Amino acid sequence: MQPLYIHNSLSRKKELFEAINPPHVGMYVCGPTVYSNVHLGNVRTFLSFDVIYRYLEFIGYKVRYVRNITDVGHLVGDTDEGEDKIGKIARLQKIEPMEVVQKYTNDFHDVMRVFNILPPSIEPTATGHIIEQISSIKKIIENGYAYLVNGSVYFSVRKFSEDYPYGELSGRKIDELMNNTRDLDGQSDKRDPLDFALWKNADDSHLMRWPSPWGIGFPGWHLECSVMSTKYLGEEFDIHGGGMDLKFPHHECEIAQNIGANKNPNPIRYWIHGNMLTVNGRKMAKSEGNGFTPEELITGNHKLLERGYSPMTVRFFMLMGHYASTLDFSNDALQAAEKGLKKLCKGIDTLIKLSGGKVPNENVDINAFKEKCYNAMNDDFNTPVLIATLFDGIKTINATAEKIIELSQNQIDQLLKIYVDFVEHVLGIEWDTAFKTEEEVSMIMNEVNLVEQLVNLRSELKENKDWDNADKIRNILSEFGITIKDSKEGSTWSHE
Numbered sequence: 001m002q003p004l005y006i007h008n009s010l011s012r013k014k015e016l017f018e019a020i021n022p023p024h025v026g027m028y029v030c031g032p033t034v035y036s037n038v039h040l041g042n043v044r045t046f047l048s049f050d051v052i053y054r055y056l057e058f059i060g061y062k063v064r065y066v067r068n069i070t071d072v073g074h075l076v077g078d079t080d081e082g083e084d085k086i087g088k089i090a091r092l093q094k095i096e097p098m099e100v101v102q103k104y105t106n107d108f109h110d111v112m113r114v115f116n117i118l119p120p121s122i123e124p125t126a127t128g129h130i131i132e133q134i135s136s137i138k139k140i141i142e143n144g145y146a147y148l149v150n151g152s153v154y155f156s157v158r159k160f161s162e163d164y165p166y167g168e169l170s171g172r173k174i175d176e177l178m179n180n181t182r183d184l185d186g187q188s189d190k191r192d193p194l195d196f197a198l199w200k201n202a203d204d205s206h207l208m209r210w211p212s213p214w215g216i217g218f219p220g221w222h223l224e225c226s227v228m229s230t231k232y233l234g235e236e237f238d239i240h241g242g243g244m245d246l247k248f249p250h251h252e253c254e255i256a257q258n259i260g261a262n263k264n265p266n267p268i269r270y271w272i273h274g275n276m277l278t279v280n281g282r283k284m285a286k287s288e289g290n291g292f293t294p295e296e297l298i299t300g301n302h303k304l305l306e307r308g309y310s311p312m313t314v315r316f317f318m319l320m321g322h323y324a325s326t327l328d329f330s331n332d333a334l335q336a337a338e339k340g341l342k343k344l345c346k347g348i349d350t351l352i353k354l355s356g357g358k359v360p361n362e363n364v365d366i367n368a369f370k371e372k373c374y375n376a377m378n379d380d381f382n383t384p385v386l387i388a389t390l391f392d393g394i395k396t397i398n399a400t401a402e403k404i405i406e407l408s409q410n411q412i413d414q415l416l417k418i419y420v421d422f423v424e425h426v427l428g429i430e431w432d433t434a435f436k437t438e439e440e441v442s443m444i445m446n447e448v449n450l451v452e453q454l455v456n457l458r459s460e461l462k463e464n465k466d467w468d469n470a471d472k473i474r475n476i477l478s479e480f481g482i483t484i485k486d487s488k489e490g491s492t493w494s495h496e
């Protein structure tokens with residue numbers, strides 16, 4: 001089996017993954033700015049990192065996964081000037097900024113749950129780390145990479161670039177950047193157009209502001225991620241992720257801040273960037289008006305949608321593309337994904353019902369199949385290749401069901417474990433409920449509960465040596481295809 005290789009956006013190469021402190025892995029992913037409902041584009045990025053997180057855990061790493069909530073400092077237009085995105089909504093709706101934050105954080109969590117995206121190990125907020133951000137700014141000033149003007153503190157990119165490279169991640173040359181940036185129009189206190197705010201002073205019109213050694217203000221957008229990743233993962237950690245659109249300036253500034261504060265020239269080992277979900281080739285974004293919410297997608301209530309699609313269909317659709325490629329949304333693509341997922345779920349259903357012989361089929365190499373699944377994921381988390389491999393395996397399952405070939409029970413059990421491992425645990429597809437309505441799922445759960453109660457009742461009857469009634473229960477259940485197996489540890493049941 002080949003070891004895990006990850007495409008590192010910093011070196012632009014596929015690199016062998018070596019954890020700094022195995023079996024531990026520290027992974028930081030930029031989370032949402034909670035000022036509006038998440039759209040499907042955001043979901044794609046968090047889903048890509050969900051699978052990376054799941055796979056690292058699956059192959060035995062103990063991952064501390066930190067994904068933040070941006071609840072202050074992200075300004076309208078993603079620049080250093082203008083109103084805070086959350087503050088603006090609070091002002092327009094005449095509510096507390098923290099009400100905006102709570103409302104959209106709740107929405108974000110609901111959406112993550114619907115798509116079976118696991119919660120991170122730590123979900124820190126920017127407003128919960130003001131003290132740490134102030135300390136970090138002090139360190140950057142002490143190290144000579146930031147300056148104070150009128151109560152605001154700016155990072156000096158030119159000064160920093162004299163000592164360390166700037167622009168490596170996004171492949172930008174500092175001179176070109178300088179030439180391409182328009183002169184400051186006098187509105188800003190910055191010395192250089194490339195400089196960015198670490199702390200902004202704020203007058204009474206700002207709803208979110210804190211005291212600092214430089215006066216009352218709020219932290220710059222990029223700072224929280226540097227500070228919270230360092231706090232929870234250390235000055236040097238394994239993986240930093242986020243959407244491709246964050247490479248510049250956000251991640252470039254993060255690197256400069258980390259180095260500027262701690263003087264560790266290599267704070268992050270592997271940078272992973274998820275690519276964009278597009279609609280007719282254009283990035284899905286709230287500002288483009290082409291973003292729909294997951295709820296609209298599920299109900300089909302949007303002009304771009306022919307009908308609704310189940311969350312697992314959408315999840316599967318996204319995993320059919322590699323995280324580093326753009327993925328274009330279309331009804332056709334979703335319908336193809338739905339068909340594919342049905343085929344996969346049916347394959348697993350068939351596999352569960354198969355029974356095999358004693359002699360292994362030597363023409364079927366289950367280990368080689370398993371290795372192919374691992375190799376797909378070890379090649380930079382290549383989910384489309386994994387899915388193609390799983391589809392390939394369905395041919396073997398169907399041939400066995402149609403009695404064209406025969407497998408041993410052991411081979412069937414191994415195959416089932418591979419499918420459950422990769423489909424359920426790695427891809428995060430809830431294959432057993434993907435196409436069942438909530439009512440159907442709850443009916444199944446009730447039935448399971450009823451059977452369990454009857455099996456327990458029978459055990460009690462047996463303990464009281466009431467063999468007649470115990471047998472009656474066994475017979476009733478067997479009429480419904482349920483078999484009870486007794487052992488020293490107790491009774492278990494299965495459905496044929």
Ligand code: AMP
Pocket residue numbers: 030031032033034040041042043044045242243244245246275276277278283284285
């Ligand atoms: P935001 O709330 O705007 O800071 O975005 C949260 C995350 O969603 C970031 O990692 C973005 O890169 C990502 N994102 C935004 N739009 C898209 C899109 N169309 N496709 C994929 N990811 C996106």
Ligand code: ZN
Pocket residue numbers: 029030031225242250
């Ligand atoms: Zn960030």
